[in-house]
Amino acid sequence: MNLHEHQAKALLAEYGVPIPRGKVAFSVDEAVAAASELGLPVVVKAQIHAGGRGKAGGVRLARTEDEVRAAADAILGATLVTKQTGPEGRLVRRLLVEEGVAIARELYVSFIIDRSTGRPMCVASAAGGMDIEEVAAETPEKILTVTVDPAMGMQPFQARRLAFGLGFEGQVFRNGTKFLTALYRAFEGLDASQVEINPMLVTEGGDVLALDAKVSVDDSALFRQPQVAALRDIHEESPLEVEASKHRLSYIKLDGSVGCMVNGAGLAMATMDIVKLAGASPANFLDVGGGASAEQIENAFRILSSDPEVRLVLINIFGGILRCDRLAKGLIAAVRKLGVTLPIVIRMEGTNVELARRMLEESGLDFTTADGMRDAAEQVVRKLEAVPA
Amino acid sequence: MSVLVGNETRLVVQGITGREGAFHAEACRDYGTNLVAGVVPGKGGQTAVGVPVFDTVAEAVEKTGANVGFVLVPPPFCADAYAEAVDAGLDLVVSITEGVPTRDMVRVMRTVPPGGTRILGPNCPGVISPGKAKVGIMPGFIHKEGHVGVVSRSGTLTYEAVHQLSERGIGQSTCVGIGGDPVIGTNFVDVLELFAADEDTGAVILIGEIGGGAEEEAADFIRRELKKPVVAFIAGQTAPPGRRMGHAGAIVMGGQGTAAGKMEALRSAGCTVVESPAEMGAAMEARLQG
Secondary structure, three states: OOOOOHHHHHHHHOOOOOOOEEEEEEOHHHHHHHHHHOOEEEEEEOOOOOOOOOOOOEEEOOOOOHHHHHHHHHHOOOOOOOOOOOOOOOOOOEEEEEEEEEEEEEEEEEEEEEEOOOOEEEEEEEEOOOOHHHHHOOHHHHHEEOOOOOOOOOOOOHHHHHHHOOOOHHHHHHHHHHHHHHHHHHHOOOOEEEEEEEEEEEOOOOOOOOOEEEEEOOOOHHHHHHHHOOOOOOHOOHHHHHHHOOOEEEEEEOOEEEEEEEOOOOHHHHHHHHHOOOOOOEEEEEOOOOOHHHHHHHHHHHHHHHHHOOEEEEEEEHHHHHHHHHHHHHHEEEEEEHOOOOOEEEEEEEEEEEHHHHHHHHOOEEEEEEOOHHHHHHHHHHHHHHHOO | OOOOOOOOOEEEEEEEOOOOHHHHHHHHHHOOOOOOOOOOOOOOEEOOOOOOEEOOOOHHHHHHOOOEEOOOOOOOHHHHHHHHHHHHHOOOOEOOEEEEEHHHHHHHHHHHHOOOOOOOOOOOOEEEOOOEEEEEOOOOHHHOEEEEEEEEEEHHHHHHHHHHHHHOOOOOEEEEEEOOOOOOOOOEEEEEEEHHHHOOEEEEEEEEOOOOOOOOOOOOOHHHHHHOOEEEEEEEEOOOOOOOOOOOOOOOOOOOHHHHHHHHHHHOOOOOOOOOOOHHHHHHHHHHOO
16 A cells, blocks of 8 residues: 555654644645745745656755745646656645745655565655666665664664765764664554655755655554554545455456456456457456355446446356356356356356356357367457447 | 375374365375374374374474474464474474465574575475375376476466376376465476486476566576576566565566566576467477477
């Protein structure tokens, strides 16, 4: 789960990570009030779940009340298009108004779980404010890493090594090691999958602050992070994906015309792949879960058919233990109940598959049964040619 | 021979009195696995699925000689069940549980001493050595005894590969699902090491997916050490970057973990990499004949 910048900063501050003073605002008047409370100048920042806001005009410096009003008015309600939002952009519904700070240096620091060691890793660089992936690709020597033993936590020597590597001295060194240690505690305490501070700021006064903050929390840990779970902003998610998650379906909308319904994430990805290889285009990723119960199939149909781009549905269920006749019964019932008129190509495997095929063929509904994944993909292409766009 | 599980397996199911626990304990036993005990704290002394239930794994080991654990408990309790199996000194512990917090896995892996219990999963279908034993939730009947090792991050896609093999009369030595989470116990390289040393395994199917660098590490191992034919498929060639495709670990981030990169790494290590998931069985047949 992703958080807004202002939410992330508030959580980090609870762990002792220094942040600039700021207030969230949902209207122009609230932004003006926040600025007068904080004192001018301020920075007015769009709050959306995507990076690259600055370049898209979503971050503005305001030196007077009029400038605050103008900036807030321009950003709130605007649709920002950044390289992370996709071409449709993201509507701005809230702002962070923050005190202006005098910048001496901008650096980069993040914590992630390093998948190859299975341990937390700190990645830091003196090249702050830049795209860290570019830095890593072009000047890997500018990237510092430290792997943390989860049983020990981040050790003082590790924080010192990073601080020396970043060129910190004197008071800044002391503030920097404190910052890094607090950031690790937040990463661990919040069950974060990523905490990224870009830029981490050294002010002219020698303070070290998180000027921006991106925090992603492990969805599997939300049951024990109620404070984080309560911060979910469903405006930042696609409505169909929100609906799917209510039914514990894993659904991701894509831009093709073949609605895919599959059990298991790996098989669902593989099904998208084979649709594409056959020359068609998947409309979505959809995993109905290992068991593929009748109820899940009905929910899945409802979500698939509310995507207007879908012209045909491909069902690929490897039942295994699941009995295919039971699956067929659930399918027929769901199609009848929801009045699905889209053509359906179905490939299934498991116990009683022959009986299930007969049931589908005799149902009088528009089912095409396929034998294996390749046949399914070929049937999809053939059917699509026959369906008017 | 086979790897991880076989005729010597003595299985203890942690969470055996739950609905899932009882169902899968029974299915494993019916497949031929030597189920010897169950563990549910507070239910010691009872009987379930025809075997004694103990309060602790340590007690089950002491009384029954159990050497492999199968964890069927909800996500918040999975890491603790793994840790208990490690503490009791089992050879292997498998969990199918989906939704285990990553931090729990990070901590549990830290508790395994060198040469200690092998952890498989979580969020995986488990492991089966056809005709001998299964410790998992895969349908036993699609498998066939033979000499191809299968290792995969996926569940149903593994069944698909196995089905394609069995349909062609090609049997399997052992099929291992390692799971789709970002931090897992046993990884590709661990399983490939076992397959490399196993006389019964003559060839390998490796099924990866987008995200992380495990397939690249596998490719490296294959190039250096595995002198057996490998057929590979990577799921998620059409997945958009930055989106998690169902599995918590299946995400392309910052250009890392793409299907194209993994396919290239495996190809350059000498694997036959198929673009279509429908070609896994046929490609293996061709490699075995060639």
